[in-house]
Amino acid sequence: MSYARVLCVGLVGVEGHLVEVEADLAPGLPGVVISGLPDTALHEARDRVRAAVVNSGQRWPNRRITLNLLPATLPKFGSTFDLAIAVALLGGSGELPLLPLDGVAILGELGLDGAVRPVRGVLPMVAAAARAGIDRVIVPVGNAAEAAVVPGLRVRGVDSLHRLVCFVRDGRPLIEPPVDDAPEAVTGPDLADVAGQGLGRRALEVAAAGGHHLALIGPPGAGKTMLAERLPSILPTLDDAAALEVTALHSVAGLLPAGGRLIRRPPFQAPHHTATVPSIVGGGAGLARPGAISLAHRGVLFLDEAPEFSKPALEALRQPLEHGRVLLTRSRGGAEYPARAQLVLAANPCPCANPAGDDRCECAPAARRRYLARLSGPLLDRIDLQVRLQPMRAAELMEPAAHESSAVVAVRVAAAREAAAERWAALGRRLNSEIPGPNLRRAPWRLPNPVTADLRARLDSGSLSARGFDRVIRLAWTIADLDGRTQPDKKDIAEAITLRTGEGT
Numbered sequence: 420m421s422y423a424r425v426l427c428v429g430l431v432g433v434e435g436h437l438v439e440v441e442a443d444l445a446p447g448l449p450g451v452v453i454s455g456l457p458d459t460a461l462h463e464a465r466d467r468v469r470a471a472v473v474n475s476g477q478r479w480p481n482r483r484i485t486l487n488l489l490p491a492t493l494p495k496f497g498s499t500f501d502l503a504i505a506v507a508l509l510g511g512s513g514e515l516p517l518l519p520l521d522g523v524a525i526l527g528e529l530g531l532d533g534a535v536r537p538v539r540g541v542l543p544m545v546a547a548a549a550r551a552g553i554d555r556v557i558v559p560v561g562n563a564a565e566a567a568v569v570p571g572l573r574v575r576g577v578d579s580l581h582r583l584v585c586f587v588r589d590g591r592p593l594i595e596p597p598v599d600d601a602p603e604a605v606t607g608p609d610l611a612d613v614a615g616q617g618l619g620r621r622a623l624e625v626a627a628a629g630g631h632h633l634a635l636i637g638p639p640g641a642g643k644t645m646l647a648e649r650l651p652s653i654l655p656t657l658d659d660a661a662a663l664e665v666t667a668l669h670s671v672a673g674l675l676p677a678g679g680r681l682i683r684r685p686p687f688q689a690p691h692h693t694a695t696v697p698s699i700v701g702g703g704a705g706l707a708r709p710g711a712i713s714l715a716h717r718g719v720l721f722l723d724e725a726p727e728f729s730k731p732a733l734e735a736l737r738q739p740l741e742h743g744r745v746l747l748t749r750s751r752g753g754a755e756y757p758a759r760a761q762l763v764l765a766a767n768p769c770p771c772a773n774p775a776g777d778d779r780c781e782c783a784p785a786a787r788r789r790y791l792a793r794l795s796g797p798l799l800d801r802i803d804l805q806v807r808l809q810p811m812r813a814a815e816l817m818e819p820a821a822h823e824s825s826a827v828v829a830v831r832v833a834a835a836r837e838a839a840a841e842r843w844a845a846l847g848r849r850l851n852s853e854i855p856g857p858n859l860r861r862a863p864w865r866l867p868n869p870v871t872a873d874l875r876a877r878l879d880s881g882s883l884s885a886r887g888f889d890r891v892i893r894l895a896w897t898i899a900d901l902d903g904r905t906q907p908d909k910k911d912i913a914e915a916i917t918l919r920t921g922e923g924t
């Protein structure tokens with residue numbers, strides 16, 4: 420027999436696709452030809468595979484070898500195909516009977532010594548294999564726990580090509596994925612450690628309940644970072660579908676913690692203000708790495724000292740925030756990553772960042788305006804909640820920590836989200852922050868005139884924009900949901916105005 424076929428999986432963005440690796444060995448001048456749209460890494464695969472085969476004690480066939488990766492139209496990146504190529508080659512040369520590998524998808528990178536190394540994106544790859552009806556996969560031992568997360572799959576790990584050869588030839592065992600049944604540790608900071616900051620805590624709770632983007636503006640020491648870091652702790656646990664999406668993105672980035680379990684808590688990403696555009700939205704050679712906005716998918720993206728970020732970096736966030744996904748245009752085929760994150764910005768009120776706040780600031784009024792204006796166009800427009808925080812006072816700091824814990828607040832947040840989801844189900848939406856302005860202003864959700872009187876007066880006098888008007892209404896719905904009422908009243912509108920503009924604090 421001089422032909423063999425082995426199953427593997429390729430990745431485009433976060434989508435896996437079954438790939439068939441064909442090997443044909445013919446008499447003629449010895450050499451290897453790879454076809455099927457391979458990238459440079461695949462050409463390097465030829466040299467890696469040859470060394471790995473020889474160093475695993477197998478005979479390298481001195482024949483004319485043609486390798487073909489199907490479908491040809493699918494862009495293929497990286498080193499995931501190494502192991503499948505080696506197996507197809509040994510099968511084609513008659514060295515290895517491939518019957519035990521029939522219907523098995525094989526993933527893994529080979530080292531020159533024949534060791535099998537972990538690859539990025541195993542979770543979405545084996546999930547795709549399962550969807551395509553494959554029920555057995557062989558993966559690098561370092562990725563076995565991650566692959567075992569996908570239900571209905573028999574997963575086995577390999578640490579070397581030699582082990583796989585022994586399995587096929589002599590039925591020697593492969594490595595079983597580790598069983599991890601320890602309860603998930605609840606980690607991360609808790610709201611109970613935040614002293615004072617009544618307005619900030621309230622803003623955080625409203626942001627969590629309505630899915631509103633949030634800007635925290637205040638001097639250093641006002642607790643902006645402390646608050647932002649605690650937003651995930653009051654958000655609901657991810658459901659199965661969301662957990663799989665989030666875990667897949669972290670898998671593609673190669674950032675999945677060992678132990679291999681689904682990420683169940685909303686992620687938190689805080690890129691530094693010197694972050695480049697690719698590190699924020701994704702990019703890089705070969706299989707594109709998801710950026711911070713995608714790693715924060717279904718969680719929180721925190722930009723501390725937001726005005727210090729480069730203009731292109733802030734600009735690059737506009738599209739993902741609008742559409743909930745990032746489209747990376749690449750030389751060969753684009754990659755798309757989900758990017759539905761809740762944005763939290765923190766900013767000092769002015770460039771001098773004087774901890775005492777306004778009273779000792781020497782910045783000219785124009786400089787202060789320019790500083791926050793850096794955020795205006797692309798981002799502030801999309802942010803419902805803009806809160807001005809004051810420096811913490813000694814009395815607040817000394818107060819015994821009798822504050823609600825994240826768990827207590829999370830219960831109210833979950834109830835409010837449920838009420839909103841039920842109300843907006845007819846529109847196919849779940850969160851107050853997602854409701855288009857026209858729906859808020861029309862029956863059956865239009866608020867009675869007496870409730871919005873103050874708001875309409877502000878609109879008429881020009882102190883509030885039409886967009887600002889809609890944002891206040893959205894926040895008012897969230898405030899009413901948190902309070903367990905079916906419709907916002909005048910008081911809710913007044914609080915929403917405070918949270919929107921910082922007035923009245």
Ligand SMILES: [Zn+2]
Nearest residue numbers: 769771780782
């Ligand atoms: Zn200043």
